[in-house]
Amino acid sequence: MQEMKPQKAELLKKLEVGLILDEELKCLIRAQLERRVLWINSHNCEQRYAHLHNHVQSLRPTSVEMETNEVNPDAYDDVPIEFSKLIHGRAMKMSWCYFEAESTTLDDAEVAMLDLYCERAQIKDGDQVLDIGCGYGSLVIYIARKYPNCHVTGITDTTSQKEYIVEQCRNQNLNNVEVILADVTEYNMDKAFDRVMVIEVFEPLNEDDWIEEIIFPDMILTIPSADFLLYFQTDVSVVNHWVLNGKHVARSSEVWLKRLDANADTAKAVVEAFTGCEKEAMKWINYTRASFLHGIEQGGYNNGEEWLIVHILFKK
Numbered sequence: 001m002q003e004m005k006p007q008k009a010e011l012l013k014k015l016e017v018g019l020i021l022d023e024e025l026k027c028l029i030r031a032q033l034e035r036r037v038l039w040i041n042s043h044n045c046e047q048r049y050a051h052l053h054n055h056v057q058s059l060r061p062t063s064v065e066m067e068t069n070e071v072n073p074d075a076y077d078d079v080p081i082e083f084s085k086l087i088h089g090r091a092m093k094m095s096w097c098y099f100e101a102e103s104t105t106l107d108d109a110e111v112a113m114l115d116l117y118c119e120r121a122q123i124k125d126g127d128q129v130l131d132i133g134c135g136y137g138s139l140v141i142y143i144a145r146k147y148p149n150c151h152v153t154g155i156t157d158t159t160s161q162k163e164y165i166v167e168q169c170r171n172q173n174l175n176n177v178e179v180i181l182a183d184v185t186e187y188n189m190d191k192a193f194d195r196v197m198v199i200e201v202f203e204p205l206n207e208d209d210w211i212e213e214i215i216f217p218d219m220i221l222t223i224p225s226a227d228f229l230l231y232f233q234t235d236v237s238v239v240n241h242w243v244l245n246g247k248h249v250a251r252s253s254e255v256w257l258k259r260l261d262a263n264a265d266t267a268k269a270v271v272e273a274f275t276g277c278e279k280e281a282m283k284w285i286n287y288t289r290a291s292f293l294h295g296i297e298q299g300g301y302n303n304g305e306e307w308l309i310v311h312i313l314f315k316k
């Protein structure tokens with residue numbers, strides 16, 4: 001990693017110990033988001049598409065594998081499940097939820113998004129379904145319950161997530177689920193599936209890089225544009241393509257942040273027991289809070305019309 005400018009290092013230090021007020025942090029995030037929008041608007045349509053084309057070409061030879069090689073394989077093992085339970089809803093969905101109305105609860109928003117995935121993926125009872133990067137199994141378990149004749153396979157690279165799903169299936173008498181513990185970029189699967197789901201698995205940067213990029217202007221994190229994956233159709237072709245307003249990102253982040261804050265003491269105790277160090281625990285919690293503040297600002301930017309959630313249905 002490049003050496004950090006002293007001003008950046010100072011800000012990060014303040015962030016880690018919680019010395020940046022939420023409003024101040026939100027302003028920094030907004031300024032960064034504005035810079036990105038300005039960059040887009042300062043180029044004409046021909047330049048923007050040439051840039052997109054060059055970017056797609058630069059990723060082609062190594063593609064997704066290159067991205068995922070940069071993932072810290074232990075990243076999620078680092079998260080104690082008790083900490084995740086304080087933040088997420090009943091389904092333990094680690095990705096954006098769908099808030100149909102102001103009054104929608106987190107539990108309902110988790111289910112609404114899971115339902116939308118199934119509808120858009122046109123899952124039928126009896127299908128063989130694979131969920132790559134299945135987290136705590138929100139989608140795996142949802143499908144296994146809703147479609148009892150489906151067989152659902154989840155892949156995760158995280159032991160605690162696999163254990164959680166196995167335990168949930170045992171408690172709920174679900175016999176149509178299999179969980180594979182593997183790095184999907186290296187795992188050879190010989191079985192065929194009717195549906196393959198991938199929900200928010202592309203997260204190429206580690207925590208330090210990530211927070212640096214969020215707050216500071218010289219950004220390198222690739223957040224794909226809504227049409228980015230449409231350029232990767234060598235093995236599959238697009239059947240349908242939907243977008244959802246970024247407000248669902250903002251709302252999910254806001255609710256997760258509120259839950260974390262409401263459980264601040266327990267969260268700190270859980271993380272401290274895990275890391276064995278109060279300073280590390282606070283750093284962890286402050287990074288997590290910053291990521292939620294980022295979600296609030298980014299998802300809510302320009303009334304949710306700028307950074308969107310994208311769903312794409314491909315067929316082979």
Ligand SMILES: C[S@@+](CC[C@H](N)C(=O)[O-])C[C@H]1O[C@@H](n2cnc3c(N)ncnc32)[C@H](O)[C@@H]1O
Nearest residue numbers: 076093094095133134135156157158183184199
């Ligand atoms: C943001 S979480 C999303 C989890 C889940 N899809 C959901 O919506 O709740 C990303 C998931 O991808 C998994 N993951 C990331 N890289 C992976 C890899 N190379 N192989 C297998 N799983 C991976 C992580 O362990 C985590 O479960």
